Amino acid sequence: MAMKKKPVTGMKDILPREMEIRDYAIGLIKETYKTFGFTSVETPAVEHIENLSSNQGGENEKLIFKVMKRGDKLTAAASKLVEAGADRDAIGGLSDSGLRYDLTLPLSRYYSNNANDLPSPFKALQMGNVWRADKPQRGRFRQFMQCDIDILGEQSIIAEIELILATTTLLGKLDFKNFTIRINDRRILKAMAAYSGFAEEDYDTVFIILDKMDKIGLDGVKEELLKEGYAADKVEKYLGLYEKLVGGDAEGASVVAASEKANVSIENIKLVKDTLGDFLDDEVSENLSTIISSVEGAKAADFGISFDPTLVRGMSYYTGPIFEISMDEYGGSVGGGGRYDEMIGKFTGQPTPAVGFSIGFERIVMLLLESNFQVPGTGERKAYLIEKNMPADKMQKIMALAKEERDKGVIVNVSIMKKNKKFQKEKMQEEGYTEFVEFFADRDF
């Protein structure tokens, strides 16, 4: 029988050392988010193919692991394929569902299905695997855990503040320091583009280019916008705004000391509002300032929060504030989110305000693994080594002894004494067993 030993392409077996960190992180996440009033929810890994392909998922919709129909429906779809030839639609007809590629779409479906049984506002915590048939590459897997918190049904910025505080409190408990929450608002992005004279249908293209600011700088963005064919005066005006705010430094406010970031940011937001005038609602800039000052005043970890007018966030479903966690140690984002007030309405027909924050669980676990993170409080570990062929009465006594210690929380590993006892002990020491108790059949204990 030819059995395959390796996992399927792009997915991985998780070894005990990593699992220890994952279990610890999962426990801490649940514990921390619960103090903020979040409750766990779960949706199936398999979703309707119609929902997965509804244009809410952006690029991810190209990466779906599709699940085949079964039984008569599969036979019918296959016959249809034979008749029609192997065209796209006929191939698509073979599948009725797929593995979820994120937790946001399933949550929207969940909420619209269960809203009557849920509190309002509803604070949801979701931890679960998602699947994307991405090109396999180092450190990136086709099955990975996502960890999302969402507040549904809350129109006010309480939602944004709570999400950012919950997430940063968690990161602090995981010993992360010196990170930055970058924050912006889709409406500021749009107002800045409108003020500069760009037409609404150009926004998406402009934002995709703007998003490269941290890589290619102001000059690079300018060059690409011009290359795209936008009028020089619009481009000049647009970049002038950014120059004023980030001072020609692509990193923007992040060069300022963490404690100063909030103040600088609030000044910058005022500057934006003063410049944009009627292009931007007062409420948008005021809310953003309040989010920043509230987070700054109640933060439970060593981090900065700063307004970053270059922050775009890919997904087009965002409607208000957007945010991202930048971590120098990782050299990139380890999480992000924002307000998406229109997605749930797609299911229910009536708009429901919603804000979400997702942490990059896999990246965080990787950083902890690489920094040789020690899970705290794993307790005492004892190994009982027992001689082979121990008589029943003595075996009973050994198991009773083990029970007593286990009841106290001691980890007791009972195993048969090997011929090479020295080697056996060395191996167990590597696993963290510090104490060894030996039992022999012909001795009393």
Add this chain to the structure above:
Amino acid sequence: MAMKKKPVTGMKDILPREMEIRDYAIGLIKETYKTFGFTSVETPAVEHIENLSSNQGGENEKLIFKVMKRGDKLTAAASKLVEAGADRDAIGGLSDSGLRYDLTLPLSRYYSNNANDLPSPFKALQMGNVWRADKPQRGRFRQFMQCDIDILGEQSIIAEIELILATTTLLGKLDFKNFTIRINDRRILKAMAAYSGFAEEDYDTVFIILDKMDKIGLDGVKEELLKEGYAADKVEKYLGLYEKLVGGDAEGASVVAASEKANVSIENIKLVKDTLGDFLDDEVSENLSTIISSVEGAKAADFGISFDPTLVRGMSYYTGPIFEISMDEYGGSVGGGGRYDEMIGKFTGQPTPAVGFSIGFERIVMLLLESNFQVPGTGERKAYLIEKNMPADKMQKIMALAKEERDKGVIVNVSIMKKNKKFQKEKMQEEGYTEFVEFFADRDF
């Protein structure tokens, strides 16, 4: 846009109340099993279709959710299907993988892939979802959580004893009482059939009929065996054995008081051995007695362990002791397992002893839900109700107050005060919030 609100057929959205119990059970399982030296492992949800279809999965192989190939491979498979017509092989060719239907097969693959990085013996804890395209029915879902502990590389009955003690300790912590661990050995099953004159190729059929003992009784089993065409003298001899052991009572030793079960069982095992003589190795009966007395002597919960010669366990991969948890409250099995020394050899080419015990996680959660189980120690729950349009400086103060309490482990839910405050509070009381603190924009706090 036509979005579907319900989950896919046979799968379910899990509501907060159930999730609270699930999270609690998951935490307790990890904590308890860890004191026995088990370490968590995880395998991908998606497995090679070749492995899933390798005849290790019995009936489950008919219930696989198959995942379609992607890109060029899918196009090629579809073209082939068009050429060949919609026959079984061509349809099969569309898929390269599937969702795992249990955790045992993936664990065998995992062990053969990673044995060099794992301790020996290896004590694995797996909690994860599995998928089976079963006919949807009440209380039975197409995605469900399994929770398995396995000891790989341990030849001695230490493995069986540890697994049974770990599982029963867990059930005790979950407040289950009065359950019974039924235990048997595949080699006793076989020896009893051999002694009665059945040929080896008939064992599987005979055991399938024997397995119905608790439903149809001794007479029913006799009738079905005769109907199957087995010689009357064999059937008489076979049922005579069972009559001697279970005294014509299909429930067998389980009518005895829990504390007496172990002693009665050890007597019964002696009786079996004396009757079967050379048909049964001394070691088999001695080991079974030692397992029973060791578990009885170190048990951490209120349960009985009893030898049940009618216990069969479906899967043909079992090679030694087999066991099952019977729970009166549920009227059926809530878990089981056994020794399967030959499965891992299918991957590696060299046999590796293995024993596993799986608890019926979903059934246990259902029983806890139905008994209105209260998760202990969920802590104090406070609701902060804040007036709309709170100024930034006051908002900052509120969030800082919440932080102080959350740091102490208090659950603080901050939300906007609604117009119908009375109703809002009533709803929150239903969620367990006992204390309400109100904040107004024009008052000091």
